Amino acid sequence: MTQLHGILPALITPFDEAGNFNAKSCERLLERLYDADVHGVYVCGTTGEGLLQTVAQRKTVAECVLHNSPKDRQVMVQVGAACLSEAIELARHAAQHGAASISSLPPAGFYSFAEVAAYYRALAESTDLPLLVYFMPAGGGAISTVAQMLELCALPNVRGLKFTDHDFYKLSLLKESGATVFNGYDEVLCAGLLMGADGGIGSFYNLVPELFVRLYAQTQTGQWAEARATQRRINELITITLRFPMFGAIKTMLGWSGIDCGTVLPPRRNLTADEARELQRQLSQSVFADAVFARS
Numbered sequence: 001m002t003q004l005h006g007i008l009p010a011l012i013t014p015f016d017e018a019g020n021f022n023a024k025s026c027e028r029l030l031e032r033l034y035d036a037d038v039h040g041v042y043v044c045g046t047t048g049e050g051l052l053q054t055v056a057q058r059k060t061v062a063e064c065v066l067h068n069s070p071k072d073r074q075v076m077v078q079v080g081a082a083c084l085s086e087a088i089e090l091a092r093h094a095a096q097h098g099a100a101s102i103s104s105l106p107p108a109g110f111y112s113f114a115e116v117a118a119y120y121r122a123l124a125e126s127t128d129l130p131l132l133v134y135f136m137p138a139g140g141g142a143i144s145t146v147a148q149m150l151e152l153c154a155l156p157n158v159r160g161l162k163f164t165d166h167d168f169y170k171l172s173l174l175k176e177s178g179a180t181v182f183n184g185y186d187e188v189l190c191a192g193l194l195m196g197a198d199g200g201i202g203s204f205y206n207l208v209p210e211l212f213v214r215l216y217a218q219t220q221t222g223q224w225a226e227a228r229a230t231q232r233r234i235n236e237l238i239t240i241t242l243r244f245p246m247f248g249a250i251k252t253m254l255g256w257s258g259i260d261c262g263t264v265l266p267p268r269r270n271l272t273a274d275e276a277r278e279l280q281r282q283l284s285q286s287v288f289a290d291a292v293f294a295r296s
Helices: 023-035 055-067 084-096 113-125 146-153 168-176 186-194 209-220 224-241 246-256 273-284 289-293
Strands: 006-009 040-043 074-078 101-104 131-135 158-163 180-183 199-202
Touching: 006 074, 006 209, 023 055, 040 055, 055 074, 055 084, 074 084, 084 101, 084 113, 101 113, 113 131, 113 146, 131 146, 146 158, 146 168, 158 168, 168 180, 168 186, 180 186, 186 199, 186 209, 186 224, 199 209, 209 224, 224 246, 224 273, 246 273, 246 289, 273 289
Parallel strands: 006 040, 006 199, 040 074, 074 101, 101 131, 131 158, 158 180, 180 199
Antiparallel strands: none
16 A cells, blocks of 8 residues: 655645636646655645535546646545535545545534444445545544544554644554554644654645655654754744635735635635735745745
């Protein structure tokens, strides 16, 4: 089976003015990310607005990403959907087009753990691809304990988790079981890697992929002081960005850097003109001015 590891940007999905997928901008973004030596990409997740798109468009996005990704990079397709049959359809499509793995959010709504486990079991059995389940207790849901996560990881084809939480003790216990774990919170990637995470999946990787690749490389060679310094630099950008609607701000910044990603899909909110000007002012006074404004 493919080894899953490293830095995987949760890929922003560019749209045109009508809300349709913008393949040209996606190709440009992929080129930038792969030039920074990311290990792969995570497609149509929360950051990529997957659940706000139709199944047909999600397939188009996945095909574009897979076609424009080098063979030695890992493309993980997020296939979660409110309807299990749609999730299975997306999983089989990802397998047919050469994805390295799939991932899925738990089904949205008020479900018991047994019901969520049944969802993941059916999805895992639908293809031979490694599957990562999604753990994010801040978003609610039925998965809360290490025992539950280990039960899910014991399902055939389930390789591990995308772990979006600050409880790194739980992360370490999952790693002791042999599960593959990707850290989900960008601002604590260094801590997640210290506690054994195999890599990270995150939104801000789209903006400064070089810093996340550097941080990962530093941790792999035991340069922990340097990795903490890189994390602090990354967190300066995160702190500025989180003063605004995050996904709208990231798309705005990508546009300033030369890649027009359009606007976010409703019900998400774009930046107002005043917010965009204030974001621009704050960035221009930061160490990230060149990273955000100087690219073409």
